[in-house]
Amino acid sequence: MQQLKVTLRDVAAHAGVHPATASRALSEATRHQVNAETARRVVAAALELGYEPDLTARTLRTGRTATAAVLIPDLTNPLFPPIVRGIEDTLAERDFTALIANTDNDTERERRVLRAMRARNVDGFILLTAHRNDETLAALIRDQIPVVTVNRTASGPDVSSVSPDDNAGISAVVDHLVKLGHTRIATVAGPRTLSTGRARYKAITAGLRRHGLPLPTERVVFARAFSEAEGRRCMTELLANTDATAVVAANDTLAVGCLDALRDSGRSCPKDMSVTGFNDILFMDKLSPPLTTVRIPHTEMGVEAARILLDQLLGRTTATKHAVLPINLIVRESTAAPRR
Amino acid sequence: MQQLKVTLRDVAAHAGVHPATASRALSEATRHQVNAETARRVVAAALELGYEPDLTARTLRTGRTATAAVLIPDLTNPLFPPIVRGIEDTLAERDFTALIANTDNDTERERRVLRAMRARNVDGFILLTAHRNDETLAALIRDQIPVVTVNRTASGPDVSSVSPDDNAGISAVVDHLVKLGHTRIATVAGPRTLSTGRARYKAITAGLRRHGLPLPTERVVFARAFSEAEGRRCMTELLANTDATAVVAANDTLAVGCLDALRDSGRSCPKDMSVTGFNDILFMDKLSPPLTTVRIPHTEMGVEAARILLDQLLGRTTATKHAVLPINLIVRESTAAPRR
DNA sequence: GCGATGACTGCAATCGAGTGCACTCTGCAT
DNA sequence: ATGCAGAGTGCACTCGATTGCAGTCATCGC
Numbered sequence: 001m002q003q004l005k006v007t008l009r010d011v012a013a014h015a016g017v018h019p020a021t022a023s024r025a026l027s028e029a030t031r032h033q034v035n036a037e038t039a040r041r042v043v044a045a046a047l048e049l050g051y052e053p054d055l056t057a058r059t060l061r062t063g064r065t066a067t068a069a070v071l072i073p074d075l076t077n078p079l080f081p082p083i084v085r086g087i088e089d090t091l092a093e094r095d096f097t098a099l100i101a102n103t104d105n106d107t108e109r110e111r112r113v114l115r116a117m118r119a120r121n122v123d124g125f126i127l128l129t130a131h132r133n134d135e136t137l138a139a140l141i142r143d144q145i146p147v148v149t150v151n152r153t154a155s156g157p158d159v160s161s162v163s164p165d166d167n168a169g170i171s172a173v174v175d176h177l178v179k180l181g182h183t184r185i186a187t188v189a190g191p192r193t194l195s196t197g198r199a200r201y202k203a204i205t206a207g208l209r210r211h212g213l214p215l216p217t218e219r220v221v222f223a224r225a226f227s228e229a230e231g232r233r234c235m236t237e238l239l240a241n242t243d244a245t246a247v248v249a250a251n252d253t254l255a256v257g258c259l260d261a262l263r264d265s266g267r268s269c270p271k272d273m274s275v276t277g278f279n280d281i282l283f284m285d286k287l288s289p290p291l292t293t294v295r296i297p298h299t300e301m302g303v304e305a306a307r308i309l310l311d312q313l314l315g316r317t318t319a320t321k322h323a324v325l326p327i328n329l330i331v332r333e334s335t336a337a338p339r340r
Numbered sequence: 341m342q343q344l345k346v347t348l349r350d351v352a353a354h355a356g357v358h359p360a361t362a363s364r365a366l367s368e369a370t371r372h373q374v375n376a377e378t379a380r381r382v383v384a385a386a387l388e389l390g391y392e393p394d395l396t397a398r399t400l401r402t403g404r405t406a407t408a409a410v411l412i413p414d415l416t417n418p419l420f421p422p423i424v425r426g427i428e429d430t431l432a433e434r435d436f437t438a439l440i441a442n443t444d445n446d447t448e449r450e451r452r453v454l455r456a457m458r459a460r461n462v463d464g465f466i467l468l469t470a471h472r473n474d475e476t477l478a479a480l481i482r483d484q485i486p487v488v489t490v491n492r493t494a495s496g497p498d499v500s501s502v503s504p505d506d507n508a509g510i511s512a513v514v515d516h517l518v519k520l521g522h523t524r525i526a527t528v529a530g531p532r533t534l535s536t537g538r539a540r541y542k543a544i545t546a547g548l549r550r551h552g553l554p555l556p557t558e559r560v561v562f563a564r565a566f567s568e569a570e571g572r573r574c575m576t577e578l579l580a581n582t583d584a585t586a587v588v589a590a591n592d593t594l595a596v597g598c599l600d601a602l603r604d605s606g607r608s609c610p611k612d613m614s615v616t617g618f619n620d621i622l623f624m625d626k627l628s629p630p631l632t633t634v635r636i637p638h639t640e641m642g643v644e645a646a647r648i649l650l651d652q653l654l655g656r657t658t659a660t661k662h663a664v665l666p667i668n669l670i671v672r673e674s675t676a677a678p679r680r
Numbered sequence: 681g682c683g684a685t686g687a688c689t690g691c692a693a694t695c696g697a698g699t700g701c702a703c704t705c706t707g708c709a710t
Numbered sequence: 711a712t713g714c715a716g717a718g719t720g721c722a723c724t725c726g727a728t729t730g731c732a733g734t735c736a737t738c739g740c
Contacts, residue, residue, distance in 0.1 A: 055459040055460050056396055056399045056460070065396075075424055076425065076622070078418060078622065081415040081421070085415060100440040102424070115392070116437050119392055119393070120437075282416070282418065282622075283596075283622070283623040286623070286627050286628070287623075287628070
């Protein structure tokens with residue numbers, strides 16, 4: 001009968017060697033210190049007994065865990081799961097594990113999660129959380145723990161990041177709308193406290209300026225959060241105050257709220273108003289009407305983030321890196337030429 | 341300046357006691373063994389130095405981690421994130437952490453994840469993965485590790501579980517369709533290898549029988565997976581072979597595929613065909629048409645699963661428990677009276 | 681034939697917290 | 711005065727893997 005827990009000493013005993021030798025024989029890096037035949041015997045014994053090293057003990061000794069913490073603001077937002085998958089897959093290639101946790105966009109909760117993660121000695125962090133300047137990030141940097149941020153660039157210190165090409169995405173949207181004949185274009189912008197909010201807002205003003213089109217303040221409403229409810233509220237406000245024929249929403253969730261508001265007010269999209277989103281999250285092609293939006297390479301973003309982190313963890317580099325990934329404009333039915 | 345890592349010995353030294361005493365003073369359970377005044381001093385010292393016990397060391401000694409592994413077949417399926425959130429929140433109340441991992445419905449990957457989790461000494465498992473009889477589950481039970489399954493009941497051994505009331509849900513759907521006047525009702529059933537697939541299929545046959553309605557084999561197509569593509573395929577098959585006026589899909593994802601197929605074939609829902617789903621995942625209210633479906637208490641399911649697991653981990657009970665949570669029929673626009 | 685080199689291997693300490701056991705010391709009963 | 715209970719502390723070991731150091735042995739060179 002198999003023991004409940006096979007330890008290194010068991011393997012050593014079974015192979016007739018000292019635990020230290022067994023340890024060296026089992027580790028790729030130290031195997032050369034051991035006689036080939038002895039190593040073979042140890043490996044065979046390990047296999048036979050079904051030995052699995054206890055990561056806890058290893059961590060205590062080495063200080064490393066082969067684990068990266070992934071902090072997500074809101075797991076229920078379909079934007080994140082594909083990114084997480086990319087992260088997990090890439091980490092797994094190097095036998096690293098992702099420790100995933102939700103922060104719910106809640107500062108207190110974020111603090112708690114951070115503590116839990118650090119008490120677990122995770123080797124590095126991937127932050128999908130979105131505040132532009134926060135203490136979490138600051139604390140990690142202060143303690144020299146490797147960090148990569150995804151979908152937001154930090155304001156202050158230099159931290160590696162991965163983000164979609166917000167600029168190119170919004171440009172493409174604006175160009176598309178202008179080409180359709182729109183001249184009065186409004187925007188439901190994201191919160192200015194989030195870097196995506198800011199970046200995309202700037203891109204819109206730049207994009208319109210490039211076409212010689214104005215963006216008067218009454219055609220801009222800032223959402224207080226990237227939520228459907230806020231999208232609805234902002235669109236309602238725009239409908240009351242402007243004669244815009246198209247609205248660029250800072251992300252898909254806001255765009256969905258915009259569509260809600262249009263329906264509420266008895267208006268039709270795209271006949272009365274064109275609407276665009278950003279991210280191309282799940283089911284955006286199934287909306288009524290299907291949403292014109294910007295597709296970002298979700299999984300790729302996760303892959304890239306994990307790669308950058310691994311580079312730091314494996315000591316291959318210490319330089320920070322900023323990856324900006326390409327986007328694609330996906331034209332669907334929520335955009336059309338303006339009425340006359 | 342603060343040390344990089346404050347250890348128990350530091351606290352002990354600072355309070356002028358032996359590490360053992362410090363350890364006892366800091367643990368709720370052993371504090372009474374220590375002189376009250378001494379304990380006060382130790383606690384003060386810990387606070388002052390910002391001491392955080394090293395969970396790794398603690399785990400190595402005690403064998404417990406205050407961690408539960410959560411295995412998810414597919415994080416990108418909107419069904420799961422709300423459940424995970426319920427789990428996380430409930431575990432956090434007791435200072436437990438959830439270790440989340442994707443298995444991608446892949447056996448090899450599931451094995452790998454399981455190994456990683458066990459090497460980390462997690463205290464228990466919550467399995468959202470779906471195979472009806474799998475070695476993962478068997479291995480956990482064999483080694484007496486607490487397990488709770490969510491959204492599926494195991495076939496063989498007795499394991500605690502949490503599931504929605506599939507029976508009541510499907511019954512409600514069938515009653516609804518019958519009330520609208522449908523008599524020729526078909527179904528896109530889930531894979532028979534998954535317990536939800538089986539349970540819901542059985543519920544449909546039972547429901548129709550209750551109304552004296554037949555369910556000939558040509559009105560049943562089994563999907564090979566809970567995917568949109570399979571939903572589309574199955575619906576296409578039904579359209580070719582039957583004169584049904586309504587289709588009960590085993591879940592929302594399949595229902596979305598059904599809608600795709602209807603659109604492909606130039607048919608209209610609900611005019612030509614009523615369609616129903618199950619789960620009420622994100623955006624089902626935004627489809628065209630909005631989907632009539634069964635809402636299950638996602639978050640509650642997670643909460644309940646975590647509670648059951650905690651009861652076992654904290655030694656409050658050893659009995660297995662099967663929670664069946666109530667559902668709600670959500671009537672939207674994908675169902676209507678049959679033509680004529 | 682003797683020292684030196686190098687290949688293996690074992691010993692023992694280490695990581696940080698927790699805990700059984702033994703010891704000290706006070707206070708109280710006999 | 712002796713014994714004893716019991717509170718409070720400290721010692722030393724444990725958990726399991728890793729690693730610096732030292733020891734053994736064989737081989738090689740001169």
